[in-house]
Amino acid sequence: MRSKKNLIKCPLVMVAVGAATISAPAMALDIFVCEPEWKAFLEAHAPDATIYSATTAKQDPHYVQARPSLIAKMRQADLAMCSGAELEVGWLPMLQARSSNAAVQNGTATMIYAADFVRMLDTHDHVDRSQGDIHAHGNPHVQFAANDMIPLSLAMTERLKMIDPDNAQSYQFQGMKFRAHWRNKLNEWNEKAAPLKGKQIVGYHETYRYLYDWLEMEQIADLEPKPGISPTTSHLQSLTKLNPDAFDAIVYSPHQDQRPANWLQQRTGKPVIELPLTVTDDETLDVMYDKVIDDLLRALAPSSEQS
Template sequence: MLSNILRPSKGLKAVLAASAAIFCTPAAALNIFVCQPEWQALISAHAPDANIFSATTARQDPHYVQARPSLIAKMRQADLAMCSGAELEIGWLPMLQSRSGNLSVQNDAETMIFASDHVAMLDTHQHVDRSMGDIHAHGNPHVQFAINDIPELSKVVTQRLQALDPGNAHQYQARGIRFRANWRQHVNEWRELSKPLKGKKVVGQHATYRYLFKWLDIEQVADLEPKPGLSPTTAHLQSLTRLDKASYDAIVFSSHQDHQPAEWLHRQTGKPVIKLPLTVSGNEQLTDLVDQTLAGLLEVLVVNSDQKSIEQ
C-alpha cells in the first residue's frame, strides 16, 4: 500500500516529465526585456536564442520614453530585464515595473539587472538640486561606454541567466567566457588604435561619452547643453562662440540628438563636427559600437587634422 502511494502514477510521471522539460527548456523560451539596445547586444551574445525586446531604438533618447501599453505588455511577459539604472530611466521605468505586476522585473529581483550597479560610477553627486538641471545624482548612467566594466557585466548576465535557466548553465558559462575573451582582444586593439586621441579636447552635447572619454583621455571642455538634460539655447550657444578656439579640437554630438546646435557652432567657429553613435543598431555587437565610435573620433581628430597640417 505504502509503496503504491510512493510509486508515481502514470499521471504524475507525465507531470514530472513535463516539469523536467520546463527546467530544461532551451533559452529560446526566455523572454527578456531591455531598456536600451546595448543590453540587447550584450545579452544576445550570452543567450542567442532568447526573445529579447528593447524598449528603445538607437534613434531614441533613453531619458525620455513614453510608458505605453505595448511596453507594459512586454514587461509583463519578461523572465529577466536589464536597464542602465542610476536614474537614466527614472521617468518611465518605475511605471512599467509597477503596471506590469511582474515580480521578476521589480528592483529587488535577481532577474532585474541594472548595469550601473556593476560599474565604477563616475560623477556621483552628494547633493543635487533643481538649479543644477536634470542631473544624474547617482552618477553618470551612460555606462554602455564603460569599457573596463563590460567584462563584469558579462559575468553578472551569465550568473543571472544560469540561475534562471539552470538546464543550460554550462552554455551560458561557455558563451560568457568567449564574450570576455573577445572583449579583451578588442580592448588591446582599441588601446593601440586610440593612442593618437590622448589629450584631445572636445565640446560635447550631454555627458553621453563620459566613460569613453575618460578611458581615451579626451577632455570635454564644454557642453552644448546649458545645464545637463536641457536643450541647447541660443544664448548658451552664443556664449560658446567666445571659447578660445585653441582650447578644443571638435564638436561632438550623438546620432539621436538634433544636429543643428553642433552645426550652428561649427559655422560660427569652423571647428569640425563629429556625430557618434549612442548605441548599437540592428544586429550589431557591443564591440561594433566601440569600433564605430573610435573610427568617428579618429577620422576627424587625427586623420583629417593630419591632412590639414600637411596642406598648410
Template structure:
C-alpha cells in the same frame, strides 16, 4: 512526425528565459551570454533619446511575461520605466526581486554630484549613467549577466559560462584593437552636446572642454554658447561631438562660429563591437 516537431518547438520556446531590457546594448550582451536559451525584448531604439524613451503598450505584454528585467539604472530610465513596471503587474521583475537586475550597481559611476536639484532639470542626479561607452566596463557586466542567468536557469548554466568565456576573449582582442586605434587621440580636446561620451573620452585620455547644454538635460542658451565658443577658441578644441537624437542646428551654428567640425556619433546599438568600431573610427576626424 510534424506534430512531434511542433511540440518540440513549443516546449523549446517555453524553456527559453524571457528577458526584457531597456536599451539595445544590454540586449546585445544578453544575447551574447544567453545564446539560444534566452528570448530578448528591447524597449528603446538606438536612435532614441535614452532619457526620454516613449513607453508603448507592446512593451507591457513582454514585461508581463518576463522572467528577468535588466536596466541601465542610475536614474536613466526614471522618465518611462516606473509606470511600465507598475502596469506590468509582474511581481518577479520588480526592483529588489531576483528577476530584476540593475547594471549600474556594478560599475563606478563618474561625475556623482555633491548637490543636485531636480528643479534645475539635471538628468544625471546619481552621476553619469552612460557607462556603456567605456569598453572596460563591459567584461564586468557580462560576468554579472552570466551569473544572473545561471541563478534563474541553472540547467543552462554551463552554456552561459561557455558563452561568457568566448565573449570575454573576443572582447579582450577587440579592446586591444581599440587601444591601438585610439592611442593617437590622447589629449585631444572636444566638446559634446550632452555629457554622453564622458566614459569613452576618459578611457582614451581625451579631454571634454564643455557641453552645448549648460547642464545635463537643459537646452543650450545664447549666453552659455557665447562663453563656450570663447573657451573652444582659447583651448583649441578639435571637434564637436553630436549625438544622433538632439537637433544638429546648435552644433552647426557653433561650428560656423569656430570652424570646428561636427562629428555625429552613435551611443548605443544592437552590436556593441560595431558600436565601438564606429565610434573609434569616426572620432579620428577630431585630430
C-alpha cells in the same frame, strides 16, 4: 513566481548530448531591455533568448512613453536589464508597476541595472533643480564604460546560470567567449585609439563621459547650459568665446539636435562628429565601439585611421 515557458525536457536527449556539447535545448528566456546596447550585450550571453528592447537607436532613452505595448512586453519578461542610475527614472518605474510582474521589480536578481556593475563617474552628494535635470547617482550613460563590460559580463553570466540552471553550461561558455573576445578588442582599441589621447571636445549632455574617460579625452564644454536643458542662444554665444585652441571637435548623438553643433562649427571651424549612442539593427556591441573609434579617428587624427 511565473511558470517557465517552452521548457522542453527530454532526459534521453540530454544524456545523449551531455557534456559533449555546450548548447543545451533552448528554454527561450524572455528578456526585456531598456536600450538596444543591452540587447546586443545579452544576445552574446544568451543567444537562445527572445530579447525585446524598449527603445531604438533613434530614441532618447531619457524620455519614453510608457505605452501599453511596452507594459505587455514587460509583463512576460523572465529578466530585465536597463542602464539604471536614474537614466530611465521617467518611465521605467511606471512600466514595472503596471506590468505586475514580480521578475522585473527592483531588488530581484532578475532586474539588472548595468550601472550597478560600473565604476560610476560624476556622482553627486547633493543635487537640486537649479542644476538642471542632473543624474544624481552618477552618469548613467555606461554603455561606453569599456573596461567595466568584463565585470558586467561575469555578473550577467552568474545571473543567467541562476535563473536558468538547466542551461548553465551554455551560459558559462557564452560568457567566457564574450569576455575573451572583449579582452582582445580592448587591446586592439587601446592601441588604435592612442592618437585620440588628450583630444578635447565640446559635447552634448555628457553622453560620452565614460568613453572619454577610457580614451583619456576630455569634454571641456557642453552645448547644454545645464544637464537635460536644450542649448540656448546665450549659452551658445558664450561657447564662441572659448579659445579655438581649447578644443578639437564638437560631438553629438543621432537623437540630439544637430543645429546647435552646426552653429558652433560655423563660428569656430571645428569639425562636428555624430557618434552612435547605441547599436543599430543587429550590430554587436564591439561593432558599435569600432564605429565610435573610427569616427573619432577620422575627424581628429585622419592620418592614423586605418579602416
